[in-house]
Amino acid sequence: MSNDLSTAKWFKSSRSGSTKECVEVAFLNDGVGVRDSKNPTGPALIFTPSEWCAFTAGLEHGRFDHA
Template structure:
């Protein structure tokens, strides 16, 4: 995987210019997630179905902090 050829995007809801968030990129057969403050750091990868389930729980507000 050529990290430089990936298109990383941040949430439109990122605060403070997007320096305190994660970025997401489509990978061949997966989804990559990285820390926006460390673009050369590790990338977590998720299968498409795992990522879709995670996004579903976020949209359902299942992860809201008390």
């Protein structure tokens, strides 16, 4: 994967509210980028489409919920 993040359109979840402690996501040509909203020029994680789908499916099914 070779993504140019300089033109990425980053966004926060609508559930983030007004706090600054959020992650931002960008849909890229061949993956999905995730970065810390407090450090927009810092590093970003890049996931393949299948990795992103597995992650979001896990979220939807409560796989990462903690009691």
